[in-house]
Amino acid sequence: MKIELYKTLKNLLETATYIRDIKGEDFFEITSLINKISEVYDNFYQYEPSYLENFVKKTKEQLDILLDQGEKTLTPYEIVKITRHPQRFTLQDILENVYDSYMELGGEGEINIDPAVVCAKAMLVRKVGDEIFFHQVMVIGHEKGHGEEFREGGSAKPWGNEKALRYMKMAETEGIPIHFFIFTPGAYPIEDYPGAAQQIAKNLYHMAKLRVPTIAFISEGGSGGAEAIGLADMRLMAEKGYYSVISPEGAAAIEAKIKDGRPPRELVEKCARSLKLTAKDNLRFGTIDKIIPEPPLGARRKDCEFFKRLKIELIRATDEVILQTRSIKFLRKYAVSKQETENFKYYVNWDLDEDEIEILIENRYKKYRKMTQWAVHENKTLFKSFFDLGHTISVKLKNEINYKILKQGQKTFKKFLNELTSESTLLLKPVSDPIKTVYNLIVGKKTGPKLITPSLQDDDIPTYVSPLALEDKTITCPQSEKYSCPDLWVPDLYGEFCGVCPNCGYHFPLEYKWYLNNIFDKNSIRTFNDEITSTNPLEFEGYAEKLKAAREKTGLNSSLISFEAKIGGISLIAVMLIAEFRQGTVGVAEGEKFIRAIELAKLTRRPFLALVHTTGGIRIHEGTIGVVQMPRCTMAVRDYVDEGGLYIVVYDNNSYAGPVASFLGSAPYQFALKSTRLGFAGPRVIRETTGQDVPPDYHSAENALKRGHIQGIWDRRELRKKLFTALLTMGGKNLYYRW
């Protein structure tokens, strides 16, 4: 009896400490309460049993009141603290308490390629009346541990995410559903092979078409790290979980422009509120499907009721996903039956046949295609929509008729070559000549076409002059110490040198318009979906003004422009993320434009090019509405590539975080211009997460190539030529100009 009391007292002490940790030391004199409990607990055997009994009862009542009070005043930042608390349930607790049996695969505690990622073969038992049915599932998730350091708080290393992918594929081979459990503050932001961003992108790309039902449960959903195992058919979320684009601390550091140290507490709490990271917010946004209720101030590792509930919800979610691939009627019946208890009224077979798998994948595409579409802001007149539709159809017809074979295209080519040569200048030569050469090579002509001699008129001068070039001054190449580069005269540098130091090859940043004017055939660019506008869906304080400033500065409505253009006569669809607009960050407007563009490329059988002028990641001011653009766009990428298209990404300047970890990093062909920096997280985040400084060239294109993240490094001066060669030699069979 006394032992029981002792245990209970211990639990009460833990609960009290927990309340203090979450609500703070000033919460209803919690500190003095803790002291009192400790006092009794420490001197337990000096007290009379009756006193103890009374004390325990009273304290329990007191704590229940405090829990309820705490629940009532729960703030978003306190929720963040709940998910991070060592007393919160972890994946290990779920495996023990929710599944009827499990076997961990590819790791055991510290003996593990990545202890932050746990994979297990698990079994669920379903009772229907007197009958018992067994379901096999693959469980893949983050393990935060209850304070064990080697778990890194559930931050998956790149190879941890690779391990996750391996077991996804195993489940796919065996045809069993996957349950994903997301308990991560974010991915461990290192670039070692396979690389944080690239591996997340690979996972997303694969999950887009996983041939088995997938359910995700989110307790701590830290941005890209969460998405690595988050693209699921059904997304459940713990009531006291958070799902966010960035940790509130990270957001505060960015808002306060802090390079080192901690941002102020008030700002962190404000950011937690602004980010709209709670389960309720996410359900409202449609970024999750269902909330799993928790006890006041959140479920902890001993909350058996919660685990029971979770088990039912997991089975139901899996059932629903599967039933959606079968007859609607059955699903309705199932839904009406209200599976609220452990005794199920139905048995649902979790095996899918080929047709059902196809429907499953289609449903998944539709689900993500629709996700956050409500937030897309589009000022479009009816006439314009009608025109766009008509245009799309006519383009499609034209391509089908004209370009089915290159034979027809040859004429266009020749014309292009002639035009190019007749109006070209010597300055353009390095650009145009290789194109002709490649053309001759591919067409296999013995002698080159007769060319018109260039004239020496004024149209020799390229029509586009970078505004940067219009100043009589010189600047120093940043690599001059190392390579003794002479100072560069600005008109030369930003004119003829294409912003490249001729001595060492360093690439100076150029404005995005330079690319539009120098890479594509003259007058071949036609933008579309310009009306889709970045807005402030979270009503993030102060953000609307920043957006307005960006719009005014650039004349653009979002950071992504989508357009059709030609290179060497080959028509293609392209998007460009633009540094001048909020550092090329991606939100719902950019995501939607990206998807529409790549869908148009698929429809019209054209190559698809993503030029990344710069991207700073997912726009934090759009919260998870931004984050889900990662799975959304990657889904579209997968669909396009599988259809036999050609998707090329070219990185320039700085490319980091979400987009690289999804729809850019999943491209089969990724190239970086020299002097590009690309990766997952910048040096500050790496230092904060890993405690390590990284060398200055950590994110360089050369290192990205060395690590196998990109396919090659290109020189900006040769970009047009390289792209042309790529268009002719790479990609699938479904391009309009292929035989």
Added chain:
Amino acid sequence: MKIEYEHLNVILQKFKANPYKIFKVNTIHTGYIRDFLVKEGDEVKGPSGKWLEKPGTSLFVLEREKNLKTIRAHINGWVQNLRTDLLNRFVEAEETILEIKHPLSQQEIISEILLSALYLVKAPETAKYVLSPGLAAKIEKEGLHKVKIKKGDELLIMTFMKRETPIFFEEDGVFLIYNIYFKPFQLIERGQPLIGLCPEEQLPYLEKIVSRIREEWPL
């Protein structure tokens, strides 16, 4: 090539008497001196950080063709003979603007003393030199004191009279690359040491000298 212990003492005494080296900071090109960012006697630092990623102390601003260039210290020490009279004046190239009185570090003392202990490859001409690419890659990978060379190996590429001439190693025996005494692409006077080599079998002896200097000259 052997260095006697007694002789070593003499050299060490010499360095102890004057453990400084004066570095001139010359203008790298013409221009106007626009600003002095240090004062006479100021302490300055060379590049620092694990990867020398943090630049040295800013010394002065030189403007040419509307490019304001901050000239920084490449070595630590104290500023002396600062030519403040040149402020806002046009200066020619190679004009000395200040000097840095640099206290020699243990490593530098070792390096200086080893000049008389190592087999030196000297500049055959006043010219610009770079390590041969193959050798540079090897040193980068394996580090100094480990890379072996033998007769016929390409050591350096000399840019001389507008031509690139390879320089081959011509001694018998196996040597280790012990020290490199030059900066690439800079004009090196004829006869200046370029590379310090140590015969493989003499490495232990050399290390004895080094540890002796370390004793005498703690960090």
Added chain:
Amino acid sequence: MKEKILIANRGEIALRIMEACKDLGIDYVVIYTKEDVESLHVRYAKEKYRICDYRDMNDLLAVADESGCTAVHPGYGFLSENFRFARRVVKRSRPLIFVGPSWEAIRDLGNKLFMKKLAKDLGIPVIPGTTEPVYNEIEAELKAEELLEELASLGIQKPSLLVKAVAGGGGMGIEEVKSLEELRPTFRKIKAYAKRLFGDEGVIIEGKIPVFQHLEVQLLGSKHGEYVHFGTRNCTIQSPHKQKRIEIAPGFSSQETYSFDPNKVEKEIIDYSIKLAKAFNYDSVGTWEWLVTPDGKYYLMEVNTRIQVENEISAKISFIRNKQVNLIKEQIRVAFGEKLGYSQKDIEFKGTSIEYRLIAEDTKRGFIPLSGTITKFSWPEVPWLTMRTHVPQDKPYTIPTQFDPNLALAIVYGENFEEAKKRGLTLLDQVIIEGVTPDGKELETNLSFLKEKTEFLYKFLEA
């Protein structure tokens, strides 16, 4: 405003420009690097600035502004044929006069391929070959095959090809190919070399003319549409690296016998040169280089849009109203917009002039340039000899190692070829160049090579 010229060069050409400026009454400023402090061009200049590099346009222009120059004379080599320099000089916010042709002319004529294409269009004969850079070997092989056929049809025995880097020059990045089998490996090699050295992997393939003479036409144009020529020069005698060593004017000798009419060929190449110059409104001195074969065929090779080292031999044989001409003075005059003040018919050609390039080089071992100190340098004081040198005679001179080891240009004049040649040989016997190499050995020069080669003047030579 009084004109003032920045002499953006070193050595003997800087001295010749200084002399021309003095004659014209124009002020000038000299620049030098620390290695050149002993050079005569520094000693003789009143106003001079030390800079970091003759190739650093920023330093040149900074000095030009500081010293109040109104014009820049680039000399030869260094930035003289850099169209970007010429463009910057005239386009900057404080523009200067560029003593040379327009930057467009430098750009377009300086690009051998472009020049060739344009010449072809104007009906000017050029060496058979690709008129565009070739980037891939399959195409290169096809081109080479065609070319070999073409050369054979021109009657060339055992035709061979030259594979050249587009961006190369001065014997760099060029290799001969004798059979189609060698083409691909050679092409690959040159392409890689070009990419590494010049950053442009474009390669051209040309037929090799096996036996020829190298003739060049000296032109002068003004801003008023006037064009004159100062005859031709013969520069057939070169080092194995295709660097000129002896030049002679005029280009053909009346005392030699040719299988063709040399006057007709000379007139034709002059006419063609002027035709191309007019197409560019060429308004400075310039040289059009031609190859002439033993059967009187000729091909335009390249255009040098600057004053050339050997300009003075043309000046020595050209007389305007009986007065000897100075081409550098003419170049400066037209740059400042002056009219010529004479026409072709006022120019009369008299005599023969030979230029020897005296160089510290090891002619027996691959013409390796040599460094060292000149301890004694003297030559006979005779009226028929002009010695152009920056090497002081009154004290030892250490040859800087960053530049070509050219010591002097010896320009000899004679009433006819016989006399000029005799005087040339006399000079080579009497000139004294003594010096020591850094190892204390006697410094070699190319005097004996020059003597030996004098016998081959006006001969057709095998390439």
